[in-house]
Amino acid sequence: MPSTRNPTTSAMQRWVQRWSWPALKVTIAHVGDSRCYLLRQGEGLLYQTEDHVRIDFGWEIVSRCFFSYRPETAVPDIRQFAIQKGDRILLCSDGLYKSMAPGILQARMLDDKPLEDILDVFDFLCQKQGDDNYTAILIEIE
DSSP: OOEEESOOSGGGSSOEEEEEOGGGEEEEEEESSOEEEEEETTTEEEEEOOOOEEEETTEEEEOSOSSSSOGGGOOOEEEEEEOOTTOEEEEEOHHHHTTSOHHHHHHHHTSSSOHHHHHHHHHHHHHHHOOSOOOEEEEEOO
16 A cells, blocks of 8 residues: 655656556666665565765766756666565655665664554654655555
C-alpha cells in the first residue's frame, strides 16, 4: 500500500525514478539526485541508488538528469530485483535523505509501524534538521 507526503511535482523537477513490479519483481530506472531504497526485514538494505552529482566550486551539481539541454545526460541506471511480501521501497528527494543519518533513515523504514507513522517521523526530522524541500513515497509490498 503506497503512502505519500508532499506529492508535488515541483520538488521533482531535476530527477526521475520509474519503477514497476510485474511478477514479483521491481524495476528501478534512476537519474538524478533522488534516492530509491529497497529494504527487507531481517536482511536490511538490499539496494540504494547512486546520486548523479558532482561538486563544482563548492556547489553540488546534478550531472545526469532528464530536464537538461544535453539529452546525452538522460541515461538512467536500471536495476531489477525480486521482491517479497513485507519489502519496503522508499522513493525520496535529497531533502529527505540529507536531513538524517543513513542508519536512522533505514532503521525507521524497518520500524514495525504503519507507513503513515514512519512518514510522520521523516516529516518531523526534515522540519527539525533539514534545509531543503523534501518529497517521499513509501511502499510496502503486500
